[in-house]
Amino acid sequence: MYPPNFEYYAPTTLDEAIGLLDQHQGEAKVLAGGQSLIGMMKLRLAQPAALVDINRIPDLSYVREDASALAIGALTRTAELGRSDVIRARYAILADAGREIADPTVRNWGTVGGNLSHGDPGNDLPACMLALNAEYVAQGPKGRRTIPARKFYQDSFVTALGPSEVLVEARVPRAGPGSGSAYSKMERKVGDYATAAVGVRLAVAKSGAIEGAGIGLTNVGPTAIYAAAASDFLNGKTGSAADLEKAGELAASASAPVADNRGPVEFKRDMVRVWTRRTVAHAIARAKGGA
Numbered sequence: 001m002y003p004p005n006f007e008y009y010a011p012t013t014l015d016e017a018i019g020l021l022d023q024h025q026g027e028a029k030v031l032a033g034g035q036s037l038i039g040m041m042k043l044r045l046a047q048p049a050a051l052v053d054i055n056r057i058p059d060l061s062y063v064r065e066d067a068s069a070l071a072i073g074a075l076t077r078t079a080e081l082g083r084s085d086v087i088r089a090r091y092a093i094l095a096d097a098g099r100e101i102a103d104p105t106v107r108n109w110g111t112v113g114g115n116l117s118h119g120d121p122g123n124d125l126p127a128c129m130l131a132l133n134a135e136y137v138a139q140g141p142k143g144r145r146t147i148p149a150r151k152f153y154q155d156s157f158v159t160a161l162g163p164s165e166v167l168v169e170a171r172v173p174r175a176g177p178g179s180g181s182a183y184s185k186m187e188r189k190v191g192d193y194a195t196a197a198v199g200v201r202l203a204v205a206k207s208g209a210i211e212g213a214g215i216g217l218t219n220v221g222p223t224a225i226y227a228a229a230a231s232d233f234l235n236g237k238t239g240s241a242a243d244l245e246k247a248g249e250l251a252a253s254a255s256a257p258v259a260d261n262r263g264p265v266e267f268k269r270d271m272v273r274v275w276t277r278r279t280v281a282h283a284i285a286r287a288k289g290g291a
Contacts, residue, residue: 001042001043001044002042003041003042003044003047004044004047006041006047006048006049006050006051007028007049007050007051008050008051008053009050009051009052009053010053010055010056011052011053011054011056011057012056012057012058013057014054014057014060014139014166014168017030017052017054017057017166018139018140018141018164018165018166019141020050020052021052021163021164021165021166022140022141022164024049024050025163025164026163026164027048027049027050028048028049028050028051028052029046029048029050029051029052030051030052030054030114030117030166031051031052031053031054031055032054032055032074032075032110032111032113032114033077033078033106033109033110033111033114034109034114035102035106035109035110035114036110036114036115036118036120036123037051037114037118054074054075054166055075057075059073060073060074060075060076060113060168061073061075061076061077061080062076063076063080063081063084063086063087065086065090065174066174067174068173068174069171069172069173069174070086070087070090070091070171070172070174070175071169071170071171071172072112072169072170072171072172073112073113073168073169074111074112074113074114074117074166074167074168074169074170075111075112075113076111076112076113077107077108077109077110077111077112078098078101078106078107078110078111078112078115078125079098079104079107079108080098081094081095081097081098081112082095082098082099082107090175090179091132091172091175091181092180092181092182092286093128093131093132093181093182093183093199093200093201093283094125094128094132094172094183096182096183096184097124097125097128097183097185097199100124100183100185100187100197101115101124101125102191103190103191106191112125112170113166113167113168113170116129116136116149116152116167116170117136117159117161117167118157119153119154119155119156119157119158119159119223120156120157121153121156121218121219121220121221121222121223121224122193122194122218122219123218123224124183124185124194124197124218126149126152126153126216126218126223126224127183127197127198127199127216127217127218127224127225128183128199128216129149129170129172129216130149130150130199130214130216130224130225130226131181131199131200131201131214131215131216131226131231132149132172132173132181132199132201132214133148133149133150133172133173133201133214134148134149134170134171134172134173135147135148135149135170135171136148136149136152136167136169136170136171137167137168137169137170137171138161138162138165138166138167138168139165139166139168140162140164140165140166141164144168146171147160147161149170150226153223153224154223155222155223156222156223176203177203178203178204178205178206178211178287178288179201179202179203179287180201180202180203180204180283180284180285180286180287180288181199181200181201181202181283181286182199182200182279182282182283182286183197183198183199183200183279184197184198184275184278184279184282185197185218185275186271186275188262193219193262194218194219195219195262195263195268195271196217196218196219196220196255196257196268196271196272196275197217197218197219197275198215198216198217198218198251198272198275198276198279199215199216199217199218199279200213200214200215200216200276200279200280200282200283201213201214201283202214202234202280202283202284202287203287204239204284204287204288208238209235209236209237209238210234210235210236210237210238210239210284211235211236212235213231213232213234213235213280214226214231215227215230215231215234215247215251215276215280217251217254217255217272219257220255220256220257220268220269220272221255221256221257222256225254225255225256226254227250227251227254227255227276228254229250229253229254230247230248230250230251230254230276233246233247233250234247234280239280239281239284244276244277244280244281245277247276247277247280248272248273248274248275248276248277248280249273251272251273251276252269252270252272252273252276255268255269255272257269257272
């Protein structure tokens, strides 16, 4: 199947792109990597009147860390998450997720900004950003604003991004001493959407207590899910087997899966429990200096 006719624009500045989006009043879509959007258009699940291709806009592809945050530009290809030294060393959850996204072609074309702003509950990076307590920087006709990731996802393919706004950057609080993170994904085959996936970020204090825990869930609800009760429970705990099991149970309770060809509801909830337990253990090991 082929998409209906649409207008195509290739702006060279962010202001030009925003102007085009504003001109079309919600009938245009931003084209970055196109790995999700083009497929939906071919199936006529999305029928935008215009595409605004932002790939010619300079300075939107970068990974850099300053004293307060890790900043990732919207046009950074997802493959770069696994190649960046700073991400592999200090934000391993993103490197883990980057390796799990689809296949090499999708990873080399797909962008961080597209993965985050598409609003697909099966995309891998949103749960990571929830766990990391990230913020998104959006730019529109009225300038820039910052949106917490935990307030960004409203429903399947529905986000807090306005129709004339472009997500230009994701900002993650700088990882401090004793930080560890991990992302684990259960899938039917390599390259598939997750049956269930879990992202965890935490720190282990010198006392051995867990601090600043965050847990995000992929593809077990209408949006990526922040498992608040499970995250809060871990703070102050030592990561014992009982702690891990309880965190898994609380994360499973936060999930809201539906039955489909990846499994029934009960199975998916139990996979959230199991993979939360494993992923928290992996994050703790990393926080203590393990691989």
